[in-house]
Amino acid sequence: MASSPSLPAPRSRSKKPLGKMADWFRQALSRKPTKTPVCPESTRSDVSEPSSSDRPPPLGPSPAVSPTPPPTHVGAHGGSSGGSGRWSKDYDVCVCHSEEDLAAAQELVSYLEGSAAGLRCFLQLRDATPGGAIVSELCQALSSSHCRVLLITQGFLRDPWCRYQMLQALSEAPGAEGRTIPLMSGLPRAAYPAELRFMYFVDGWGPDGGFRQVKEAVTRYLQTLS
Numbered sequence: 192m193a194s195s196p197s198l199p200a201p202r203s204r205s206k207k208p209l210g211k212m213a214d215w216f217r218q219a220l221s222r223k224p225t226k227t228p229v230c231p232e233s234t235r236s237d238v239s240e241p242s243s244s245d246r247p248p249p250l251g252p253s254p255a256v257s258p259t260p261p262p263t264h265v266g267a268h269g270g271s272s273g274g275s276g277r278w279s280k281d282y283d284v285c286v287c288h289s290e291e292d293l294a295a296a297q298e299l300v301s302y303l304e305g306s307a308a309g310l311r312c313f314l315q316l317r318d319a320t321p322g323g324a325i326v327s328e329l330c331q332a333l334s335s336s337h338c339r340v341l342l343i344t345q346g347f348l349r350d351p352w353c354r355y356q357m358l359q360a361l362s363e364a365p366g367a368e369g370r371t372i373p374l375m376s377g378l379p380r381a382a383y384p385a386e387l388r389f390m391y392f393v394d395g396w397g398p399d400g401g402f403r404q405v406k407e408a409v410t411r412y413l414q415t416l417s
Contacts, residue, residue, distance in 0.1 A: 276416045276417055277337070277413050277416050277417065279416075280335050280336060280337050281311070281313075281335040281336070282311045282312060282313040282332070282335055282336040282337070283310040283311045283312065283336065283337050283338060283409055283413060284303060284310055284311070284312045284313065284336060284337070284338050284339070284340055284409055285312075285313040285332045285333055285335075285336035285338070285339045285340070285360075286299060286300055286312060286313065286314055286339075286340045286342060287339060287340065287341050287342065287353065287356040287357065287360060288342040288344075288347065288353070289342075289344065289346035289347045289349075289350045289352075289353050290346075290350070291346040292342055292344050292346050292347065293316060295342060295344070295376070295396075296314060296342055297314065297317075299340070299342065299374075299402060299405070300312045300314050300317075302398055302402045302406070303402075303405070303406055303409070306406055308406065308409075308410050308413075310406065310409055310410075313332045313335070313336055315328065315329065315332065318332070319332070329356060329359065330359060333359055333360055333363045334363060337370065337409075337412060337413060337416070338369070338370050338371070338372060338408070338409045338412055339360040339363075339364075339370065339371045339372065340372050340373075340374055340405055340409075341356070341357055341360065341371065341372070341373045341374065341387075342374050342376070343373055343374065343375045343376070343378065343383075343384070343392070344375075344376055344377055344378065345377065345378065348378075348382065348384070357384065357386060357387070358386065361386065361387075368390075369408060369411065369412040369415075370412060371387075371390065372392075372393060372405055372408050372409070373387050373390065373392035373393065374392070374393045374401050374405055375392050375393070375394050376394075376395070376396045376401065377396075380394075393405055393408070
């Protein structure tokens with residue numbers, strides 16, 4: 192029996208191509224990815240600028256707007272409530288007198304209030320708060336008045352309460368010129384109180400005498416406040 196022709200044995204595939212491919216993948220995986228350069232101009236063109244309505248408001252006050260000053264309140268007499276000038280106090284004059292000189296004090300107050308200056312006067316028996324303490328009312332009246340008129344008579348010198356009024360008036364404004372005005376009536380110059388010797392006094396009585404000088408002294412002082 193004739194032997195069948197022998198088939199050639201299959202060739203084993205070469206391992207070289209597979210090794211090269213494995214090396215290629217290995218190199219590809221080991222490489223660092225390279226960044227693609229981006230053009231700045233293209234980046235700015237692709238990103239849209241926010242509109243003015245979308246932008247947040249700027250911090251801080253706008254330089255074009257000036258702050259509004261606080262309102263100034265006006266008092267009942269036309270002056271500001273800040274307490275400047277004549278209207279910073281309730282009275283222009285506080286008249287200090289003895290009880291027996293009440294009628295003379297009323298005559299002086301009537302003259303001052305009826306003058307063209309319209310001076311605001313405090314007369315204790317007329318203007319003190321009912322039920323208030325006498326000493327407290329006096330101290331409040333002195334501190335609420337620009338000027339003080341001391342009606343110095345024989346009754347004033349005899350009355351210890353009048354002496355207290357005089358000393359209290361001096362303590363309120365010890366060195367203020369023109370604020371304390373002594374009005375002496377019916378007394379010799381030697382009777383002038385020693386506590387007042389450092390200031391001039393008004394001598395006389397009536398509208399054509401001491402009253403007019405007192406009014407002018409008070410008006411002159413009030414003019415320094417404006």
